[in-house]
Amino acid sequence: MSEPFVVLVADDEPVSRAIAKRYLTQSEYTVLVASNGREALDLYTQHHPSIVITDWRMPDMNGIELCKAIRAESRDLYTYIILLTGLIETDHVVTGLEAGADEYLTKPFHAAELLARVRVGRRIVGLYEELASKSLLLEQLALTDPLTGLPNRRALDGWVSRELSGADRHGYPVWIVMADLDHFKSINDTYGHDAGDEVLKVAAQLFKTGLRQSDLVGRLGGEEFLLLLTHANEDQALAAIERVREQIASHRFTWKGQEFSVTASFGIAVCRSHDAADYRRLLEKADTALYLAKQNGRNRVEMDLGEEECVA
Numbered sequence: 001m002s003e004p005f006v007v008l009v010a011d012d013e014p015v016s017r018a019i020a021k022r023y024l025t026q027s028e029y030t031v032l033v034a035s036n037g038r039e040a041l042d043l044y045t046q047h048h049p050s051i052v053i054t055d056w057r058m059p060d061m062n063g064i065e066l067c068k069a070i071r072a073e074s075r076d077l078y079t080y081i082i083l084l085t086g087l088i089e090t091d092h093v094v095t096g097l098e099a100g101a102d103e104y105l106t107k108p109f110h111a112a113e114l115l116a117r118v119r120v121g122r123r124i125v126g127l128y129e130e131l132a133s134k135s136l137l138l139e140q141l142a143l144t145d146p147l148t149g150l151p152n153r154r155a156l157d158g159w160v161s162r163e164l165s166g167a168d169r170h171g172y173p174v175w176i177v178m179a180d181l182d183h184f185k186s187i188n189d190t191y192g193h194d195a196g197d198e199v200l201k202v203a204a205q206l207f208k209t210g211l212r213q214s215d216l217v218g219r220l221g222g223e224e225f226l227l228l229l230t231h232a233n234e235d236q237a238l239a240a241i242e243r244v245r246e247q248i249a250s251h252r253f254t255w256k257g258q259e260f261s262v263t264a265s266f267g268i269a270v271c272r273s274h275d276a277a278d279y280r281r282l283l284e285k286a287d288t289a290l291y292l293a294k295q296n297g298r299n300r301v302e303m304d305l306g307e308e309e310c311v312a
Contacts, residue, residue: 008054010066020033024115064096081103176270178289180265242301244264249263
């Protein structure tokens with residue numbers, strides 16, 4: 001069941017409020033009423049109605065001031081504002097529109113015309129919400145690796161930098177881990193790129209399930225992943241990555257009836273104290289440790305024990 005569509009009616013005239021509320025309620029709108037501008041603004045702040053119908057002349061705060069206050073407050077929400085006025089001269093209409101009103105309706109108004117204006121406002125609010133939803137989806141897609149569903153490099157750059165800033169303020173260690181699937185090219189060559197994609201997707205889930213929910217896993221690109229662990233000492237961090245390594249190595253991948261195994265190598269760098277470093281520097285150190293793991297036979301974890309100050 002969809003949420004009720006809320007309309008706020010602000011008018012110091014009891015008869016006008018009653019007429020608007022009666023007809024809007026009959027049309028299945030949820031109606032809030034206020035007898036002055038200050039009360040209307042309080043109701044708006046509490047309930048964020050999608051449509052506001054406000055009289056121009058009210059005590060405490062008039063309709064023009066209410067329009068401006070709503071526009072100043074609702075930067076992330078769109079509210080359709082209908083201004084009720086007996087002042088139909090062009091300069092008054094322009095003043096109302098410039099204050100933030102979307103539409104105006106002359107008093108005394110006809111119920112059918114009021115309902116028609118509200119329906120127009122509802123359609124416009126709906127279009128705005130649809131656009132905002134699509135914009136949010138596009139933003140999420142821009143930060144997500146489409147194959148694995150993990151955060152991509154762009155997302156990782158922002159999130160890791162924020163985590164390093166927090167570590168710098170509160171004094172906890174951050175472990176940056178570079179992970180690379182071993183001999184990944186041979187999987188593509190032997191079983192095809194579709195099989196390689198499936199391995200990447202499964203590996204991504206194994207990385208996630210092997211760590212705590214508070215830890216971060218993302219895909220840097222190709223067969224490279226980045227893992228971030230916080231609030232852990234050296235033994236705990238190393239044990240966690242060893243656990244992930246073992247999960248990858250013990251998993252049996254299946255592709256078109258053929259079974260095979262995959263291993264991964266890991267390089268760890270720690271942000272803890274001394275010698276100021278940034279995110280890029282930590283990535284370089286983790287990458288160096290990863291290269292050492294590859295040189296030493298793969299399917300292993302190497303750690304750079306140099307202590308770096310947590311500076312984003």
